[in-house]
Amino acid sequence: MTRQMIRSGILLISLLCFPVTLFYISPYLAVDAAMVGLVSGSVLLYAVQFAGAVFVGRAFCGWIMPCGGLQEACFSANRGPAKGGRRNWIKWFVWGPLLAAIVLMLVRAGGVLGVDPLRQTRGGISVMDPVGYMFFYAVVGTITVMALVFGRRAFCHYFCFMAPFMILGRKLRNALRLPALQLAATGGACVDCKRCTAVCPMSLDVPAMVRSGRPESAECILCGNCADACPNEAVRLGFGRAATQVEAPTAKQA
Numbered sequence: 583m584t585r586q587m588i589r590s591g592i593l594l595i596s597l598l599c600f601p602v603t604l605f606y607i608s609p610y611l612a613v614d615a616a617m618v619g620l621v622s623g624s625v626l627l628y629a630v631q632f633a634g635a636v637f638v639g640r641a642f643c644g645w646i647m648p649c650g651g652l653q654e655a656c657f658s659a660n661r662g663p664a665k666g667g668r669r670n671w672i673k674w675f676v677w678g679p680l681l682a683a684i685v686l687m688l689v690r691a692g693g694v695l696g697v698d699p700l701r702q703t704r705g706g707i708s709v710m711d712p713v714g715y716m717f718f719y720a721v722v723g724t725i726t727v728m729a730l731v732f733g734r735r736a737f738c739h740y741f742c743f744m745a746p747f748m749i750l751g752r753k754l755r756n757a758l759r760l761p762a763l764q765l766a767a768t769g770g771a772c773v774d775c776k777r778c779t780a781v782c783p784m785s786l787d788v789p790a791m792v793r794s795g796r797p798e799s800a801e802c803i804l805c806g807n808c809a810d811a812c813p814n815e816a817v818r819l820g821f822g823r824a825a826t827q828v829e830a831p832t833a834k835q836a
């Protein structure tokens with residue numbers, strides 16, 4: 583079984599479980615719980631994502647996240663690359679107010695009074711009634727339309743409020759030069775066939791990353807697709823010490 587088969591299988595299972603897990607990523611419930619001094623399951627998840635990113639970067643996006651599986655299921659309809667550049671900054675303007683609201687509400691409530699990981703779930707299951715399913719399909723529909731209109735994993739690029747937690751965790755790792763999951767490159771082995779970029783779900787210009795000798799990008803989700811597609815093993819996925827962080831260019835719109 584190949585690495586990508588395993589990854590796709592995990593993403594499919596995660597997507598099928600999305601009605602169960604939806605509330606555990608909910609930004610609304612994070613703020614709602616903070617208003618009464620409670621830490622929701624979603625805030626706990628954000629903390630785990632930040633800490634986990636120190637060791638595995640954004641692999642959570644590439645291997646586990648149901649939204650990722652949903653967007654990759656849209657590739658058969660639109661494989662066009664999502665434009666990066668300044669658009670990638672939009673998610674920071676979603677994340678900033680969310681984090682500020684959580685902190686402000688906790689302060690107003692007098693601090694952290696407790697933890698409520700199952701908030702508004704029924705027995706741990708998020709979506710159980712028609713209203714819940716209306717909300718669920720609104721979320722799924724929004725992410726799907728973005729992938730179909732703007733290209734591969736457009737939601738991850740532009741609006742994911744969880745990505746900044748992981749990007750910051752990765753930056754901390756790079757600053758401390760800790761061993762972690764990462765891409766390694768042998769620039770001289772690259773023949774610029776661009777197979778890696780063609781399969782990159784984040785539409786990154788992988789050959790440019792490889793030639794730089796620093797295959798690191800805040801948008802890389804460490805899925806390993808580029809490594810599996812490269813005929814010359816010019817790029818590989820494994821554990822190692824930090825390379826210098828660079829912002830990778832996004833592949834041009836096909």
Ligand code: SF4
Binds near residue numbers: 765782786803805
């Ligand atoms: S650069 Fe490689 S590991 Fe990173 S997102 Fe693209 S295909 Fe996945």
Ligand code: SF4
Binds near residue numbers: 776778815816
């Ligand atoms: S697939 Fe390998 S050889 Fe081809 S462009 Fe990418 S890194 Fe270079």
